[in-house]
Amino acid sequence: MSAFAQPSDPIVIIGAGVFGLSTALHLAQRGFKDVTILDKQDYDEFKYSYLEGCDAPSADMNKIIRAAYGPETVYQDLSFEAMDLWRSYNDYIAAGRDLPAGISQRDEIWVNSGNLQMCGQMDLPRFERLSIENMRKAGQRHTQVVVTEKDDVDRAEKAGFGFAVDPFGRRQRNKPYQALLDTSGGFVYADKACRLVLHLARRAGVKTVLGQEAEFAGYHEDAQGNITGVKTVGAKTYPARLVVVACGSWTQQIVPDMDDLCEATGGSVAVVQIPKTHELYERFSPHNFPTWTYKMRDGAEGGLYGFPVDENGYFKIGYRGTKYTNPRALGTEKDRSVPVTRWSKPDSITRIPSQALNRIRSFLEEFIPELGEAGLHITFTRLCWYNDSFDNHFVIDHVPRKKGLMVATGGSGHAFMFLPNIGKYVVDKIEGKNGGALDYWKWRHLEPSQKAVNVLGEGRQSTRALQNHRLYQDDELVLGGTAGLSKKSRL
Ligand SMILES: Cc1cc2nc3c(=O)[nH]c(=O)nc-3n(C[C@H](O)[C@H](O)[C@H](O)COP(=O)(O)OP(=O)(O)OC[C@H]3O[C@@H](n4cnc5c(N)ncnc54)[C@H](O)[C@@H]3O)c2cc1C
Structure with a gap:
């Protein structure tokens, strides 16, 4: 055989x-x-x-x-x-x-909406510079757009990706802004x-x-x-x-x-529902808005990413800056992190750590203040489990x-x-x-x-262990200090 x-x-x-x-x-x-x-x-x-x-x-x-x-x-x-x-x-x-x-x-x-990798600094980090170099070697330099380079931006506009160059209006708001747009992504x-x-x-x-x-x-x-x-x-x-x-x-x-x-680690996801009839819906729809990441390699302070709105009006934002664990005793000196989700039995979890929610909320308040100003709020959250090697x-x-x-x-x-x-x-x-x-x-x-x-x-002592984190309270779902949010409207 x-x-x-x-x-x-x-x-x-x-x-x-x-x-x-x-x-x-x-x-x-x-x-x-x-x-x-x-x-x-x-x-x-x-x-x-x-x-x-x-x-x-x-x-x-x-x-x-x-x-x-x-x-x-x-x-x-x-x-x-x-x-x-x-x-x-x-x-x-x-x-x-x-x-x-x-x-x-x-x-x-x-959906080829483009993928925008935003940086926390004006110099393009090594990862982005290597992306440009390696895409050049693959004959794909034209898909890489440094948002501060005029030739690149002109090319993106000609290719129909003008909307994805500065979708958060950072320049209009006089905010520091550097990013690499990958027009082959989405x-x-x-x-x-x-x-x-x-x-x-x-x-x-x-x-x-x-x-x-x-x-x-x-x-x-x-x-x-x-x-x-x-x-x-x-x-x-x-x-x-x-x-x-x-x-x-x-x-x-x-x-x-x-x-x-490998180890099971929890990623935090939050969703803001923008009704189809709302004026912001069109702005965040896939032909007007790319997928994006923010400071993906900057540890707990970064690790944010997001999507255009979907057909239900769900505008999804994720936080990967802290890779949470859920260590459970194995009966030996070792623990194993096991997934716990909204649907898991006998335990379940419908909320993410307050730390994650705060990172997502601060990002939204800084990058899209219009959401809070329009009275929109975080509608529901999810812990979703990676298997990280x-x-x-x-x-x-x-x-x-x-x-x-x-x-x-x-x-x-x-x-x-x-x-x-x-x-x-x-x-x-x-x-x-x-x-x-x-x-x-x-x-x-x-x-x-x-x-x-x-x-x-790292086990139960780890600063990433869910046992060592407080999960958020309802009032933390509010964006930009909007008052009068009814509990009924939240999942
Ligand atoms: C929050 C989050 C965001 C992500 N974002 C992206 C992204 O933007 N782009 C990207 O490319 N990747 C992304 N990923 C990664 C990607 O989703 C995963 O790598 C991929 O889905 C993993 O697939 P899988 O088959 O390994 O596992 P899973 O999707 O976990 O599937 C495993 C299957 O095994 C079944 N199963 C488990 N135990 C048993 C059992 N005992 N008996 C029978 N069946 C069992 C489960 O029911 C499940 O259906 C993300 C991951 C997470 C957590």
């Missing part, structure tokens, strides 16, 4: 998020005939909508897509490959044949994108078992301890030649050996000393944009290929000489 899975072998994927969906689709496209995805969430019922009951980060309103990646040309290349496929998804939808429930021919899931509607890929995977022959009964309950092992299948809460066993665990921030609970490689690279590899078991995870805040193509690389690994991007995504250990981008396992 070959060391690697063959097209006739049964393969079980646990997790129907970005990694699981993409892997399943690419396996089927490469001729694998017996592929099953198991997921504890019933995505047919909840449609990947966070608002309706899903708690995975893949189930969301929207996600940023960008090609400008500073020194990381592996992801720059991966991004251009993904963008071609995102465009092909739009074409598929526009053709209007065989669409999944909830997607109509008028839907555009990938966003995707995340819930619709996952629904489409689930649909495409099923059409290609992938079997799916979704809902509580599909929750992982244990591995089936042979006498040598090799993994030969998965047992579920629904008391079924799914035999497998290979099991791919793609459970995002829940992965460490199923593959504990990953604790030194110590170096921010993905993890796509076989689990050492566990034949038959693989992981595809470690999204580290930037895997969604690769939904159309990341599975191609997982399948390469399954087929025994190595090299290229796969070398970055190997099973690995932090070397003594290496500095972690994300320090893992």
Whole structure:
């Protein structure tokens, strides 16, 4: 028997998020005939909508897509490959044949609104300078717009991206302003994108078992301890030649050996609802407003990002400056951070730390004072869980000393944009290929000489542990000191 899975072998994927969906689709496209995805969430019922009951980060309103990646040309290349496929998804939808429930021919899931990276200083930081250099090498310099350079701005205007150069009106307000606009970037509607890929995977022959009964309950092992299948809460066993665990921030609970490689961290999201009839709605709509980030590499003081308004009027802002953890005792000297969400049982959490809310609110008050002046407020919040690797690279590899078991995870805040193509690389690994991007995504250990981008396992003493944070109070949702906000109007 070959060391690697063959097209006739049964393969079980646990997790129907970005990694699981993409892997399943690419396996089927490469001729694998017996592929099953198991997921504890019933995505047919909840449609990947966070608002309706899903708690995975893949189930969301929207996600940023960008090609400008500073020194990381592996992801720059991966991004251009993904963008071609995102465009092909739009074409598929526009053709209007065989669409999944909830997607109509008028839907555009990938929107090229531009992605604006705002800096906290007038000199362009190293990351942005390297983005320009590496995009130049890829023949894409024309997509990079330094907002203080006239030639760049003229080019952006000619290309129809004038609206994205200074969307917060910083210059008009005489405020310091420096940024790099990536006109190749934008966003995707995340819930619709996952629904489409689930649909495409099923059409290609992938079997799916979704809902509580599909929750992982244990591995089936042979006498040598090799993994030969998965047992579920629904008391079924799914035999497998290979099991791919793609459970995002829940992965460490199923593959504990990953604790030194990845950790679940909470990102904070706040949403301001701007009604469609409101005069500000048009200003923040996708053809007038880009996705944006602010001081993304400046620690707790920065790490903000946001989107144009969506069809429900949801104007979403995220804070990643503090990567919160939720350490739980394991019965050893170690803790493990586990996700806790609006939907998790028996505990749930509907609020974000006050620190995060204050950062988001201060940003909005400084950059878009019109929201508070118009009496708008933060409508609801979400804690959404990343699976951060110590170096921010993905993890796509076989689990050492566990034949038959693989992981595809470690999204580290930037895997969604690769939904159309990341599975191609997982399948390469399954087929025994190595090299290229796969070398970055190997099973690995932090070397003594290496500095972690994300320090893992700080435990309950950490200043990032949720236990050490106060969650916000209702009056903190008010923007710009608006009085008379009724509690009823908040979620
Ligand atoms: C707040 C936030 C903002 C982000 N913004 C961006 C962005 O703008 N652009 C971008 O590219 N990326 C972004 N990301 C990252 C991106 O969303 C993730 O990297 C990606 O969605 C992770 O996909 P996944 O498949 O690893 O995990 P998940 O989406 O977590 O999916 C894992 C699946 O496994 C299932 N599962 C878990 N445990 C079990 C079990 N025991 N049994 C059965 N099923 C199980 C879950 O139900 C879930 O469906 C963001 C992430 C967060 C948290």
